[in-house]
Amino acid sequence: MLTLxxxxxxxxxxxxxxxxxxxxxxxxIATGVAGGLDPVSIISEFGRAFTENRYMGxxxxxxxxxxxxxxxxxxxxxxxLIARVHSATTGRVLLLYLALRQITASIGLTSLGxxxxxxxxxxxxxxxxxxETRYGKLPDxxxxxxxxxxxxxxxxxxxxxxxxxxxxxxxxxIKGFLEQNGISLxxxxxxxxxxxxxxxxxxxxxxxxxxxxxxxxxxxxxxGK
Amino acid sequence: xxxxxxxxxxxxxxxxxxxxxxxxxRNNTQRFRKTVFWGxxxxxxxxxxxxxxxxxxxxxxxxxxxxxxxxxxxxxxxxLDETQRRDNAKRLGNRLFIPALLIPxxxxxxxxxxxxxxxxxTPLVAHKDVTLVSLGLSVIVALAAALYLLRQRPVDSLxxxxxxxxxxxxxxxxxxxxxxxxxxxxAAGVGSVVAGIVNHVIPxxxxxxxxxxxxxxxxxxxIIMGNAFAxxxxxxxxxxxxxxxxxxxxxxxxxxAIGMLSGYCGTLMTPMAANFNIVPAAxxxxxxxxxxxxxxxxxxxxLLIVNIFLMYLLAFRF
Numbered sequence: 001m002l003t004l005x006x007x008x009x010x011x012x013x014x015x016x017x018x019x020x021x022x023x024x025x026x027x028x029i030a031t032g033v034a035g036g037l038d039p040v041s042i043i044s045e046f047g048r049a050f051t052e053n054r055y056m057g058x059x060x061x062x063x064x065x066x067x068x069x070x071x072x073x074x075x076x077x078x079x080x081l082i083a084r085v086h087s088a089t090t091g092r093v094l095l096l097y098l099a100l101r102q103i104t105a106s107i108g109l110t111s112l113g114x115x116x117x118x119x120x121x122x123x124x125x126x127x128x129x130x131x132e133t134r135y136g137k138l139p140d141x142x143x144x145x146x147x148x149x150x151x152x153x154x155x156x157x158x159x160x161x162x163x164x165x166x167x168x169x170x171x172x173x174i175k176g177f178l179e180q181n182g183i184s185l186x187x188x189x190x191x192x193x194x195x196x197x198x199x200x201x202x203x204x205x206x207x208x209x210x211x212x213x214x215x216x217x218x219x220x221x222x223x224g225k
Numbered sequence: 226x227x228x229x230x231x232x233x234x235x236x237x238x239x240x241x242x243x244x245x246x247x248x249x250x251r252n253n254t255q256r257f258r259k260t261v262f263w264g265x266x267x268x269x270x271x272x273x274x275x276x277x278x279x280x281x282x283x284x285x286x287x288x289x290x291x292x293x294x295x296x297x298x299x300x301x302x303x304x305l306d307e308t309q310r311r312d313n314a315k316r317l318g319n320r321l322f323i324p325a326l327l328i329p330x331x332x333x334x335x336x337x338x339x340x341x342x343x344x345x346x347t348p349l350v351a352h353k354d355v356t357l358v359s360l361g362l363s364v365i366v367a368l369a370a371a372l373y374l375l376r377q378r379p380v381d382s383l384x385x386x387x388x389x390x391x392x393x394x395x396x397x398x399x400x401x402x403x404x405x406x407x408x409x410x411x412a413a414g415v416g417s418v419v420a421g422i423v424n425h426v427i428p429x430x431x432x433x434x435x436x437x438x439x440x441x442x443x444x445x446x447x448i449i450m451g452n453a454f455a456x457x458x459x460x461x462x463x464x465x466x467x468x469x470x471x472x473x474x475x476x477x478x479x480x481x482a483i484g485m486l487s488g489y490c491g492t493l494m495t496p497m498a499a500n501f502n503i504v505p506a507a508x509x510x511x512x513x514x515x516x517x518x519x520x521x522x523x524x525x526x527x528l529l530i531v532n533i534f535l536m537y538l539l540a541f542r543f
Contacts, residue, residue, distance in 0.1 A: 001418060003410075003413040003414060003415050003418055004415065004418060004419070006406065006409070006410060006413075006415065007415070007449055010406075010449075010497070014496055017514075018294070019292055019293065019294055019295060019296040019395075020296075020396060020399055020496075020503070020514075021289045021292050021296070021395055021396070021398065021399060021402060022289060022290075022292065022294065024399065024402045024403055024405075024406050025285075025286060025289045025402065027406060028402075028405060028406045028409045031406070031409045031410060031413045031415065032409050032412070032413060034413060035409075035412060035413025035414060035415075036413075037409075037412060037413065040279060041412075042282075042409065043279055043282035043283060043286065044277075044278040044279045044282055045278070045282070045405070045408055045409055045412055046278075046281075046282040046285055046286070046405045046408075046409070047276075047277075047278035047279060047280065047281030047282030047283070047284070047285060048278040048281070048282075048408070049401075049404050049405035049407070049408035049409075050269065050281060050282070050285050050401050050402070050404070050405045051269065051273040051274070051276075051278065051281050052404075053400070053401045053404035053405070054233055054236075054269070054270060054273055054401065055229075055357055056400040056401050056404065056500055057236060057266075057270065057397070057398070057400075057401060058232060058233075058236055058357055058360060058361070059360075059500070059504075060236065060239070060240075060390060060393075060397060061232075061235065061236055061239060061360070061361060061364045062328055062364055062367075063385075063386045063389040063390050063393075064239070064364075064368060064382040064383060064385060064386030064389075065324060065325075065328065065364060065367045065368045065371050065382065066325070066385075066389060067382065067384075067385025067386050067388055067389045068324075068368070068371045068372070068375065068377055068381060068382045068385050069321055069324055069325055069371055069375070070304075070310070070385065070389075071304055071305055071310065071313070071375075071377070071381065071385050072310070072313045072314070072317055072321055072371075072375045072377070073310040073311060073312070073313035073314030073315075073317065073321065074314070074321045074322075074325060075310070076307070076310050076311045076313075076314035077314040077317070077318070077319070077321045077322070080314060080315070081319075109333060111329050111332040111333050111336065111356070111359075111360070112329045112330075112333065113329065114329070115500075115501075115504060115505040115508055116504075116508060117325075117328050117329055118329070119505060119508070119509070120505075120508045120509055121325055122322075122325065124509055144509075144511050144512065144513070144516060145516075145520070147509040147511060147516075148506070148509070148511060148516040148517050148519070148520040149520050150509075151505035151506070151508075151509060151517045151520075152493075152517055152520045152521045152524075154505075155492075155493060155501045155502070155505075155517070155521065156493065156521070156524060159489045159492065159493070160486065160489065163482065163485065163486060163489075169454070170453070170454070170485055171482075173454055173457060173485075174457070174481040174482065174485055177457065177458055177461060177462075177481070178477055178481060181462075181466055183470075183477045185477065185478050189478045190478045190481055190482050191482070193478055193479045193482035193483060193539070194482050194483075194486060196483075196535050196539070197482075197483060197486045197528070197531070197532055197535060200528060200531045200532075200535070201524065201528050204524055204527050204528055204531070205524050208523065208524060
């Protein structure tokens, strides 16, 4: 029971907005101590898992390129492009990206997207531009909301698209686990059952994006088109 | 053979350069702490494979301590102002998109081909490393394209890289730290404790109740662990298999697939899934660290409810 103290530290620490790196590290040490591990083992386990998961840090390799392109005006170019498409609204831009992301993920092309590769440099500026072309300069709070939605769409698209791809890690994990417990299934059998959820999330989120458009229209659309 | 370690070394060199640039900037606030932070992060990439775990662990803890109670402040890195960027945009036109799109395209092309090319009988890249090595390759290709098309100096890419990396800030290492936390959770047996608690409150014979317990349990566990893959074995071994599949006769493919997806609903709603939720908030420079989570929560909750009904209606019929 005491081992749950790590969870408590994380919840309280995140809620109080303490430095998250510190919160997680303290929670880890506390969990290790509560679990009866000696200090050397705790620190070694920290180090081992940190090193094993180095691949998570590789996405930052894209930053010099993206930074250089932004210096060259990438965001501004994306905005100029969107401004020419008269039917573009924030909701429609994001819905199109959601569809693209989900469909490409479902056929295994999960690299065609990503927060550093697509959302920051292209999708978020385009979504913002679609609104600003219609309603003029937006307050910061609204721009941040649109950016958050852009990030959300990338996540939702990849999460609920990739499970349909039968060679994806999640499908293989399910297959492997069931096999260990005596149930042998083909990956395709598992993957097809991700389709109802995939369709559901697209519908649910499409509605939310349309509601976002309506909210923007109501808030800023005084002389809207 | 191109080993994954080469890509890690590339990353390590990048972080070390950022650390150096932080140090050389005399006007940088918290200069020494920032240099130590990014320097240690670079070291974990460069020497992670050869350092003993204990040493890496100590380095990581040092890296965290140097960020202090309130975290490090942003660095001011000069770049072009909006007018200059807009002029650049008009001048360069759609050529700007080429390097940007090269990253996903070369990554994809590499994933398809690099492990099939054989040099002296061995594949060029090991199958398990193919995606990450392709990513590393795509960055080099895209950088070359960007330098050529934009006629910038290579050193500008380092300055811009520093600008973006320090804008993201120290939360860049949070995904790896959370993975380490997950490992400690596993080592301390947190999973079985949580599964035990959930098992206590389930009405074992009431099918819909068990479905709810499994779905909500997957989501909740994922919210705690930040990772549905960690939740899946625990919840499915505790509830999914024994109760839904064996006791109530549910189809294991449906229970498994929709169970995992219920976990993903949890991933949408937790700051613990750092690379999906905290990292983009930092990348987009949102003032609210939980901005992305907040936007995703309504969809997460509605979808979880839909998933529970989908499982209940489908798993016992097919």
